[in-house]
Each structure stands twice: as structure tokens, then as C-alpha cells.
Amino acid sequence: MTLRSGSDGQKTTFIGAWFRATVGAAYSLAMALPSRAMRPRVVRLAREFGYDHRVGPRPTLPTMEIHEAAPDVAIRVREPLSADGNVTLLELTVLNALVAARRPERIFEIGTFDGRTTLNFAANAPDAAVYTLDLPTASIPALAVHSDDRQFIGRSQGGARGARFRAAVERERITQLEGDSATFDYSPFAKTVDFVFVDGAHSYDYVMSDSRKALELAAPGALIAWHDYGEWEGVTRALNELHASDTRFGAMRHVRGTTLALLEV
Numbered sequence: 001m002t003l004r005s006g007s008d009g010q011k012t013t014f015i016g017a018w019f020r021a022t023v024g025a026a027y028s029l030a031m032a033l034p035s036r037a038m039r040p041r042v043v044r045l046a047r048e049f050g051y052d053h054r055v056g057p058r059p060t061l062p063t064m065e066i067h068e069a070a071p072d073v074a075i076r077v078r079e080p081l082s083a084d085g086n087v088t089l090l091e092l093t094v095l096n097a098l099v100a101a102r103r104p105e106r107i108f109e110i111g112t113f114d115g116r117t118t119l120n121f122a123a124n125a126p127d128a129a130v131y132t133l134d135l136p137t138a139s140i141p142a143l144a145v146h147s148d149d150r151q152f153i154g155r156s157q158g159g160a161r162g163a164r165f166r167a168a169v170e171r172e173r174i175t176q177l178e179g180d181s182a183t184f185d186y187s188p189f190a191k192t193v194d195f196v197f198v199d200g201a202h203s204y205d206y207v208m209s210d211s212r213k214a215l216e217l218a219a220p221g222a223l224i225a226w227h228d229y230g231e232w233e234g235v236t237r238a239l240n241e242l243h244a245s246d247t248r249f250g251a252m253r254h255v256r257g258t259t260l261a262l263l264e265v
């Protein structure tokens, strides 16, 4: 039996799609228990049925639209395919446009991971020195981390750190720093950084600490960007609280349709 889907005589057979979806869903559901890699697929499937994967507080930051956040400039997109732990392609587009328009001389990223965003910063800010900080191999975080953070830390420490820019032409403008973002000595960079990207550990304690460190780094007129707002409980709670209780964070905005938050200092 062949049931055609679509109204214009497409050759898609519904039974073929149904069979593949059924087998795929069953496989994903079964494998999600032993395999972490399969879990995001199951969460995406659950979201189709109205499941809200967010736990913790609702985002309360004032919002801005993407067209207000991202300047209309030409950008370069390096390494467009994202891995779990990277920013989305849309978020990368916004970050690249911000960097390309602002032409920062110094960029500081907390949380290198595989270096996809680091590489894009360097590609879109041709005059910039890009610094990116991550935990050294075999070190243990000083503050509490979320259990899922251990996965990213493990992959980073296991060899992924900076892999995306290792052979890139922009490599010479990228400096990899090793340290714990809570205890790192930021004094050589204090008030000199034009663009700070906070994307390290996602626990409340770390986001509170990293956000305050980001302010210390920021030169007058700098932009600070955070990732994972509205997605990770610790990030959402920390940024909601900083915005509500600390006037230095009062102008922070959530870019609607993304998990980015921005603050012009």
C-alpha cells in the first residue's frame, strides 16, 4: 500500500516516513537511557508535545528583538555546524554581527570548549586579540557546578578544547588561557576588554561570579554577552537576580528567540 503525502503528487510515501519515524523514535527512546548523546533528541521530541524542559525561574529580563541586537553588517561564519555545547547558528550570527560592527581590539571569552565561537570572534574582528579561558586538564572547579556541566568539562579536558581553531589562520590572534574562572587572576585585563562573552559553567554560583568578573574586565563602552539565559536554571536565576538587584546590570537585555543576554557597559 502506498499513501502519497502532499497535494502536488510528490513521490513521498507516507508509510515509508511512518515506518522510519516509528523505528527511529523507538530506538531513540531505548538508547536515551544508556546513551547521553541520544537524550537531546528525546527532549526535542517531547517538546513537540508541549513538554517544557526548563526548570527553575522564568526569564524576567526585558527583551530586545534580534534586528535591534544584531547590526546589519557582513559577517563571516566559520564552522557553521554546531555541536552540543556550542551556540546555535542564529546565536552565532548575532554574536558575529556584534563583533563585526563593533570592531573590538580585545575580546575575552569565559568557556572555550571546542573553540567554535572563539574562532568566529577572531574571524569577524580582524584587529582583535582574542583571549579564551577554560579549566586546565584534571583540575576540579572551585565552586559548585551543575551535573551536566561535568560532561562539557570532561570533553574539554579530554582534548576538545580549542580544536576548532587549532589549524585556523586566525590562530595566531587567539590566546588560550588556563584557569578556573572563579579564581583566575584577571588583573592584567582589568577594564581593557571591549567584548566579553560569558559561557563557562552554568551553575548559579559560577554565573554570579563570572558576571561580576566580566564587569571587572569590561572597558568603558564594552559589550558583555551571556549564553544559555532562559535555558539553564542557574544562568536564568543568576541573571534575573543581578538585573533586579545590582544597578550595574540594570541595562541587561534578553535577545528574544535566542538564549543570549547583552549588556552595554
Ligand SMILES: C[S@@+](CC[C@H](N)C(=O)[O-])C[C@H]1O[C@@H](n2cnc3c(N)ncnc32)[C@H](O)[C@@H]1O
Binding pocket: 085, 086, 087, 109, 110, 111, 112, 113, 114, 115, 116, 117, 118, 133, 134, 135, 141, 142, 149, 152, 153, 154, 156, 157, 179, 180, 181, 182, 199, 200, 201, 206
Ligand atoms: C558550554 S561550554 C562553552 C561553549 C563555547 N563558549 C562555545 O560557544 O562553543 C562551557 C565550557 O566552560 C568550561 N568551564 C566550566 N567550568 C569552568 C570554570 N570554572 N572555569 C573555566 N572554564 C570552565 C568547560 O570546560 C566548557 O569548555
